Amino acid sequence: MRLETDVLIVGAGGAGMYAALEAAASGASVILADRSLIGRGGATVMAMMTVSAAIGAQCPDHWEHHLADTLAAGYGLCDEGLSAILCEDAPKRILEMDAWKVGWAREDGHIKQAHAPGHDRPRCVYVDFLRTGPAVSKTLRHQLQNKSSIRRIGDLMIVDIAIEDGVACGATAIHLGTGEPVTIAAKAVVVATGGLTRLYRRNSGSFNMGGDGYALALRAGAELVDMEFVQFFPIGHLAPRLVGLDPIMWDPFRYKLGGILLNGEMQEFEQRYAVDSGRNDGKYVLTRDLATYAIMKEVEAGRGSPSGGAYLSFKHVPEAELRRAFGPVIDTLAKSGIDLTHNPIEVAPIAHYHMGGVKVNAAFESTVPNLFASGEAVGGANGANRLSGNAITEALVFGARAGRSAAAAARATNGRSTAQAFAPALDLLRRRKLSASVNPAALIGELQQIMMEKVGPFRTETTLDAAIAELDRLTRAIGNDPLSDGAPFDSVLLDWLDLRNMVAVAKSVAIAAHARRESRGSHQREDFPSLDPAWQFNQIVRWDDGKIELSRSAATKKAQELAGAPA
Amino acid sequence: MTATLIIQRGSPKAQRHIERFDVPFVPGQTVLDGLRFIRSQIDPTLAFRFSCINANACKECMMLIDDTIAYACTTRLRDGEMKLAPLPKKALVNDLVTEIAPPDERLNPSTKR
Numbered sequence: 001m002r003l004e005t006d007v008l009i010v011g012a013g014g015a016g017m018y019a020a021l022e023a024a025a026s027g028a029s030v031i032l033a034d035r036s037l038i039g040r041g042g043a044t045v046m047a048m049m050t051v052s053a054a055i056g057a058q059c060p061d062h063w064e065h066h067l068a069d070t071l072a073a074g075y076g077l078c079d080e081g082l083s084a085i086l087c088e089d090a091p092k093r094i095l096e097m098d099a100w101k102v103g104w105a106r107e108d109g110h111i112k113q114a115h116a117p118g119h120d121r122p123r124c125v126y127v128d129f130l131r132t133g134p135a136v137s138k139t140l141r142h143q144l145q146n147k148s149s150i151r152r153i154g155d156l157m158i159v160d161i162a163i164e165d166g167v168a169c170g171a172t173a174i175h176l177g178t179g180e181p182v183t184i185a186a187k188a189v190v191v192a193t194g195g196l197t198r199l200y201r202r203n204s205g206s207f208n209m210g211g212d213g214y215a216l217a218l219r220a221g222a223e224l225v226d227m228e229f230v231q232f233f234p235i236g237h238l239a240p241r242l243v244g245l246d247p248i249m250w251d252p253f254r255y256k257l258g259g260i261l262l263n264g265e266m267q268e269f270e271q272r273y274a275v276d277s278g279r280n281d282g283k284y285v286l287t288r289d290l291a292t293y294a295i296m297k298e299v300e301a302g303r304g305s306p307s308g309g310a311y312l313s314f315k316h317v318p319e320a321e322l323r324r325a326f327g328p329v330i331d332t333l334a335k336s337g338i339d340l341t342h343n344p345i346e347v348a349p350i351a352h353y354h355m356g357g358v359k360v361n362a363a364f365e366s367t368v369p370n371l372f373a374s375g376e377a378v379g380g381a382n383g384a385n386r387l388s389g390n391a392i393t394e395a396l397v398f399g400a401r402a403g404r405s406a407a408a409a410a411r412a413t414n415g416r417s418t419a420q421a422f423a424p425a426l427d428l429l430r431r432r433k434l435s436a437s438v439n440p441a442a443l444i445g446e447l448q449q450i451m452m453e454k455v456g457p458f459r460t461e462t463t464l465d466a467a468i469a470e471l472d473r474l475t476r477a478i479g480n481d482p483l484s485d486g487a488p489f490d491s492v493l494l495d496w497l498d499l500r501n502m503v504a505v506a507k508s509v510a511i512a513a514h515a516r517r518e519s520r521g522s523h524q525r526e527d528f529p530s531l532d533p534a535w536q537f538n539q540i541v542r543w544d545d546g547k548i549e550l551s552r553s554a555a556t557k558k559a560q561e562l563a564g565a566p567a
Numbered sequence: 568m569t570a571t572l573i574i575q576r577g578s579p580k581a582q583r584h585i586e587r588f589d590v591p592f593v594p595g596q597t598v599l600d601g602l603r604f605i606r607s608q609i610d611p612t613l614a615f616r617f618s619c620i621n622a623n624a625c626k627e628c629m630m631l632i633d634d635t636i637a638y639a640c641t642t643r644l645r646d647g648e649m650k651l652a653p654l655p656k657k658a659l660v661n662d663l664v665t666e667i668a669p670p671d672e673r674l675n676p677s678t679k680r
Contacts (some may be wrong), residue, residue, distance in 0.1 A: 037668055038672045152568040178675075207618050441607040491613060492611050
């Protein structure tokens with residue numbers, strides 16, 4: 001099948017839906033494609049927490065204060081132009097969402113803003129109780145209804161971006177329901193596929209967040225930036241099995257109610273690490289990165305909880321207070337057999353967000369003309385560590401910006417795609433072969449284990465060398481021809497295509513992490529435990545005929561002034 | 568503990584049939600966990616939809632579990648037999664996958680139901 005549009009948007013989470021709305025508002029015809037259902041997959045719908053924007057409803061604020069906090073969190077590596085766009089546009093998007101009746105929590109007649117860690121004042125809006133992401137998704141899905149210039153297509157997995165003379169001109173996809181290849185001629189393409197949390201066994205994202213967009217952009221010839229910076233969330237839910245809630249939900253409760261971390265011997269341990277490091281933000285005993293470190297060290301020393309993490313206990317909090325803080329969530333917990341008055345739960349660091357991604361200019365265009373990125377797929381705005389609350393904000397802000405830019409690029413472009421641009425991906429799909437020799441779903445499990453153990457929150461040269469070797473082994477194991485079971489909704493082919501993307505992205509992370517011989521923000525090297533000012537620059541990843549090529553880019557102007565990039 | 572998942576398989580073009588899979592589990596694990604175990608450890612061709620993994624956010628894993636419509640991600644595995652089948656009133660795609668997208672969000676909007 002052959003489709004045509006002005007703007008193709010890959011991924012229908014928060015960033016993709018916003019991009020579609022803005023591109024259509026700019027007069028473009030849009031195809032909004034998602035491998036799952038529209039507005040159901042990705043990270044936005046999973047997000048239960050807060051959204052940062054200097055709307056000044058709770059107390060006076062200015063986007064420049066938000067920017068200062070964002071840059072401070074980023075450890076000197078933020079692309080300040082992108083960070084500024086994020087913070088300056090945030091109030092517009094938040095108020096637009098409010099006008100669209102998303103239902104931001106209110107207090108005394110104004111939108112309520114919470115004071116999240118890392119912010120200098122209350123700045124984060126949310127929807128009660130833990131409904132932020134679902135409410136955002138639902139609101140955007142509603143806005144998409146009846147927009148005649150936007151065609152929404154689910155179950156459509158993009159295999160590769162089509163390139164003609166170095167310019168993006170559409171994409172080749174596979175329709176999961178029928179297995180039919182679909183070519184989409186587009187004057188501009190927006191990658192809005194979110195992050196890469198699925199690369200890790202323990203993660204807080206959706207199944208479809210395997211870094212598809214990074215792989216698509218890489219193979220299209222675009223540059224990726226900051227790929228070594230994967231954000232881990234220290235106290236992700238581990239056990240008992242929790243159903244129906246975001247695994248990162250414990251943080252605000254720990255913060256509000258003073259939840260206590262205990263090791264497998266039911267002993268408090270935070271203080272020990274706080275004393276050792278002397279770092280303390282005055283609210284938590286430990287900052288997020290130190291909490292991650294402390295939990296992993298306790299597990300390593302044989303003092304982990306039974307499932308390999310730490311206990312988080314609220315037993316000291318009176319039941320009425322728990323009920324007040326958790327609201328209806330306490331009933332959802334009860335359905336999972338969790339009674340906080342009697343038993344601690346187990347928590348562990350989990351992959352949560354990716355700071356790295358597609359390198360873009362101020363128009364959100366990648367280094368490949370007419371190929372744009374938005375949301376978490378964009379790298380650079382958050383530097384080496386993301387400020388809490390900035391993820392949904394960037395989905396909305398970058399989505400809107402990329403949608404508008406893509407529409408403008410489409411207006412300035414004559415359709416130039418020829419059959420040749422789609423040929424490589426069509427040829428790949430034609431080569432699919434029925435085979436039971438390899439189980440790609442099992443290999444995905446192996447990849448997740450490798451990344452968790454060797455390219456996780458704490459890395460060393462030894463673990464990274466081993467990870468790169470094992471990823472090379474997986475590359476060889478999947479081969480060059482797709483595996484298939486020949487049936488509709490071909491799970492073998494889907495897993496193979498996912499693995500093809502995941503291996504490429506995992507290697508980008510591992511190789512960039514291997515090169516960066518320092519610890520900064522979310523990238524922690526046990527063999528180089530300190531921040532090194534000489535490393536204040538960003539690393540760029542490119543794809544060269546199947547090989548990952550790493551180079552250095554000067555960081556922001558300001559960073560260069562502070563410390564020149566070493567040769 | 569072991570759950571025996573009795574799964575209705577097949578597509579409109581292929582013969583429908585029943586297959587049984589024994590799935591080891593610890594209490595608290597869900598039917599979706601069991602299906603993912605089968606896919607990665609026993610039979611990579613088993614088709615089912617899921618996205619958010621046990622957060623009950625995406626609503627994709629709806630199916631017939633012991634003759635009742637339920638989400639695989641919120642239904643717990645239990646010792647003994649459990650019957651899984653695709654949604655009865657939606658067009659079958661393959662195995663446990665049915666056409667659940669709204670008609671205007673499909674590649675071929677004319678597909679029935």
